[in-house]
Amino acid sequence: MATRHGGLGLRVDAVLVQAVIAGALSFAHLHDLAAAAGQDGWKAWAYPVSVDLLLVAAWRRLRSEGPSRLAWCWFLIALFASLGANVATAGFLDLDDPPALLRLGVAGWPALAFLGGTLLAHSAPAPTQPTSATSAPATEEPAAEPEPIAAPAPAAEGTPAATEEAPAPSAPAPAPAPAPVPEVLVAHARKVADEYRARTGSPIDTDTLRARLGVPPHLADAIAAHLG
Numbered sequence: 001m002a003t004r005h006g007g008l009g010l011r012v013d014a015v016l017v018q019a020v021i022a023g024a025l026s027f028a029h030l031h032d033l034a035a036a037a038g039q040d041g042w043k044a045w046a047y048p049v050s051v052d053l054l055l056v057a058a059w060r061r062l063r064s065e066g067p068s069r070l071a072w073c074w075f076l077i078a079l080f081a082s083l084g085a086n087v088a089t090a091g092f093l094d095l096d097d098p099p100a101l102l103r104l105g106v107a108g109w110p111a112l113a114f115l116g117g118t119l120l121a122h123s124a125p126a127p128t129q130p131t132s133a134t135s136a137p138a139t140e141e142p143a144a145e146p147e148p149i150a151a152p153a154p155a156a157e158g159t160p161a162a163t164e165e166a167p168a169p170s171a172p173a174p175a176p177a178p179a180p181v182p183e184v185l186v187a188h189a190r191k192v193a194d195e196y197r198a199r200t201g202s203p204i205d206t207d208t209l210r211a212r213l214g215v216p217p218h219l220a221d222a223i224a225a226h227l228g
Contacts, residue, residue: 036095037106054078
């Protein structure tokens, strides 16, 4: 990676190595402090994991959902626990005879870490208000009064007033001629109509004629026009 990407690869590798070293030292300090406070065996190794996980969870909440009081609170608590362990193991405290307050803090840390992790994982983020600007309602302007319509000037004396002649009524349009129908079909339809009149005493209607002949509606209308 360093050969392919040059200086960038060296910088990234140095940062990773520095992070691993710092994490290992902090992990060891937390383990030593827990062991000095009476937590032996696997419990002493679980304390650094608990502190680092709470620190990472709070930081992830800050990065993903923005600043919040809950995330900042638990981030500072985990950071104080990590920094406190680093400072305490530097010779400021007698780890062979730790004070009672340190024992109390180490013993109460699991419940505190459990509460913080649960709140960070299951608490809903604060709803963000939409930033869309709402336009103020426009004030209605009073409608302008209509201008008065000027009256027509009176006709001068001796000038006859122009009278509009009423248009002459138009003649009714002639009825359209029936559509052409084959004579054979007209003769057959006439025979059906005569048979219907002889049987019922009334002229056959268009629907009955269409049903008897089996033709479409427009052709039945044309045949009825020829019969009429």
